[in-house]
Amino acid sequence: MTTVRIYVTYKQSVFDPQGEAITNSIHSLGHSEVKGVKVGKFFDVTIEEGTKPVEETVKEISEELLVNFNMETYSYKVLEEK
């Protein structure tokens, strides 16, 4: 079993209203040292090796389902193998 963490975020130029609202809230709490917040989501996907390389599965499910390339991009990292 391998667990891969897939990170999905808005593309650079896409407006992130959540990040904006959270930044404002952090400032109103007095944390002026915080310069900005961007929000993303991640998926910890547990994959059974064997049939095909883990990378391939990750690529396929990201492109078919988890990511909308019109506005999002993704990256991933293998968390653990056991």
Add this chain to the structure above:
Amino acid sequence: MTTVRIYVTYKQSVFDPQGEAITNSIHSLGHSEVKGVKVGKFFDVTIEEGTKPVEETVKEISEELLVNFNMETYSYKVLEEK
């Protein structure tokens, strides 16, 4: 400037309906090698050093705002410093 990625997830014992739904969709796409998905969110927070240690800021904003300890937990990682 330091960017810290703060990860927030439901506590282990809390049902994650989104992970469940995504697992089902992945299966219906034919990826039987995927055994499970857990969903979380992350916040990339850009912090200016100086006034106080970055860790302290992260801890404060997480506990005050970003995490609801009734149902969530968090972890973080320093992404880059420049």
Add this chain to the structure above:
Amino acid sequence: MKFAVIQFPGSNCDIDLYEALHTVCGADVAYVPSKESSLDGFDAVMLPGGFSYGDYLRAGAIARFTNIMPAIVDMANAGKPVFGTCNGFQILTEAGLLPGALKRNDSLKFVCKTVELEVENNNTIFTSEYQKGEKINLPIAHADGSFYADPETLKQIEDNGQVVFRYSKENPNGSLNNIAGITNERGNVLGMMPHPERAVEALLGNTDGLRLFKSILDHAEVKA
């Protein structure tokens, strides 16, 4: 008895609460923007539904830092009636005035419909006009209404009789123990996902929520 209806940025059921109290019940009520910091002169405080701060972090999470919150906490501590519906309930849990938390609905979808509830506890200042065990119908309209508390907290809430309303036919969101509304330990803070203020006029097809407001008003009269 004077009611305050709090307007957080993004509240949108403020008019519903206001009109239910003012036009339908003839009560004395005023809007109070959450930028204000005082509730002097008010006897009860009502937190409306809506999407405070867009619900952008978690529903109700950002609203609890508004100026008015300390005054609401003071009202709660003073034993005055504090009521939150929908987003108001979410804010009350985020602020720690009520136990537990409200998660995303199990369906992952916003749901707006009328559901059946059982009045579990009519021995509160909010529900004295109802019968214990009575079934009533109230509208819900939320995406984050699945009540969650850890097992220990849940047991406490149940043992103390803090559960006031339970979904009785179907559970529309995945709430633990079918919980639709709870009070604090003292019983003067009520949070509920359903919208009694949407059910106070026959013209709109439902008056089952009216007695909740009448109960609060009765209680004030008895006290006075």
Add this chain to the structure above:
Amino acid sequence: MMQEMTPEEIKEKKPYLDWSLSEEEYNYISEKLLHRLPNYTETGLFSAMWSEHCSYKKSKPVLRLFPTKGPRILQGPGEGAGVVDIGDGQAVVFKAESHNHPTAVEPYQGAATGVGGILRDVFSMGARPVATLDSLHFGELDDAHTRWLLNETVAGIGGYGNCMGIPTVGGELTFDDIYKGNPVMNAMSVGLLDVKDMQKGLAQGEGNAVMYVGAKTGRDGIHGATFASHSFDSEHESQRSAVQVGDPFMEKLLLEACLELTQKHADWLVGIQDMGAAGIVSSSSEMASEGKSGMELNLDLVPQREPGMSAYEIMLSESQERMLLCVKAGHEEDVKKIFDFYDLDAVVIGHITAGHNYVLRHHGEVVCDIPVSSLTEDVLEEPSEEKQPQHMLDDAAKPAWEPEIKDLADTYKKMLAQPTVASKEMFTQTYDSMVRTSTVVGPGEDSGVLRIRGTHKGIAMTTDGNGRFIYLDPEIGGKRAVVEAADNIIASGAEPLAITDCLNYGNPNEPEVFWELHHSVMGIAKACEVLETPVVSGNVSLYNETDDKSIYPTPMIGMVGLVKNLDHLVRDSFQEADDDLYLVGQTGADYAGSELQKMLVGEITGSLNDLDLDHIHDYQMRLLAEMEAGHVASAHDLSEGGLAVSLAESSFGHEIGADIKSDLTSAEFFSETPGRFLVSVPSEFSAEFAEKLGQDAIKLGQTGGDSLKVALKDQAVDLPVAELKQIWEEALPCLMKSKD
């Protein structure tokens, strides 16, 4: 940063062709309007403002056919939204908008920003939006991508409207493979206004300020207007950066701030307009044009979300949740204070100047200096070729299709499970339809109805359009669309007031498509005249095609009506047993384009029968008078699936059945002749009702029991209401779950 091309390089390399400005237009602008070569920024402004989306250069000659005036009409097309007087110093304000292309690309945000945009149109008039409706046409649900598109689109509409706290109270949702690559997503917003607070998009008075309020400007949606004026082909991937993200929370603040300004301090304000397609340039130049003024803006003052934006990017950005105000000199700080309270930016970015020029400064340089009218009024109208579609000629030569119903019970059940007919509740219940506690009738009936607080009146609203009919015969189909909308309004006991429209068509450069546009507008216009429902606003969406295949011509009609006394509001569902049942309107052999044809044949063919609009209007009004007299218990118009479907739907609400006997054949039971109603009348009013409706109503039988007992000329059935209801309710949830 990329170096901008010089005017000479532009002339030579013709980048404007990619921005959908033609060489002829470019030359006309250089030679006749400016008498010089436009620079890079100016060329960008022209290409956006001269796009079909902003200028209506192709559709304008056709749009002139619409009747737009009437005794109640306070504002027709041309402003943010139409305004119709409803008495007591109040008006209803409404408009519809299409967001088909953005929705096809990013359905959640495309639909959400479509709703956000139409709301701004309504509150820019000084009105509070009180209801939203949608009109959705999607591909068949056997396709996983379509199911995803639909789910996300509905979530986007709900996500925006629910957060704003504006109830979604009605709409339509139909399915046909023709919409597979190019779904139709139209949204309509209805607002209420005290007539004295009405605003216009106007800028004038030398020295008055131009103020920018709301969200910051980013690079999103640059060239959205030209994007909307383009066909899709699978290759234009790069256009996809036009995706905009909606921020309903910001818009809620903007709404409240703008209403505070227009309702309490209108005297500070000259005009207000939302920033929609082509962002700052279209709003500011249109306001200056309306006021016959000059305007000078300093782009360095525009609140910006991203560093290093060029003048071109700032002007063309379609960032959401922004408005432009013209404020009387001296009141800038007052206005700012209002917006400050809502934590919104409000910044003076320029002034009204003497003369008629539109001047932009950026980083201390003049980057644009052109006559205002060259952007707004001098646009070359584009003559279009048109030709009657070949399929119409072919169809006319063929004998009409005659359905054969072998097993009435089986056909009836299958009909109720057609996705276009089946219950849409699984979608509509994700919309908050009750917020602000004025919804008397929410989604699921003929019209949505809202009470007007402080009065005993209501407003009824509906969206209707059936592309299949328009495709078969644009002119007759156009008439039918308006009649269907009026039927829905009248079925609620409301008097039709006026319409808005969204004209969704394919590529207008195709002569057959332009013919469809022209002739359907002729039909709509004719029906609006006869039914006395002028067109007060609308929207045109062209180039709805994927890989050269156009959608059906799909005009959406959004109609609003007035319920004079809510005591006489009429619902769809049978209210009591033993009421008399009437069918109002004649039934003919109208099978071309029907749901029955689609279900049995799998395709749409044939010619439509024309309608007698005067006659329909006449009995519609007599029916309405009976409703307003309180003689009608329930009324439901007949549309997809004809009498069969309306009968079933009317029985579902309170699970009250009916017992009817009729000379109609089982085919006619499903016929879709327009202008018909199923009406239940308490027996004490039955005689009078029958007399008033005369030849135009046929008594069918009675309500009652828990089944539908239907005896037709050739077949009879007796089906339990509960069984039919279950079929109708479960059809869509089941289709949406299917795996393939």
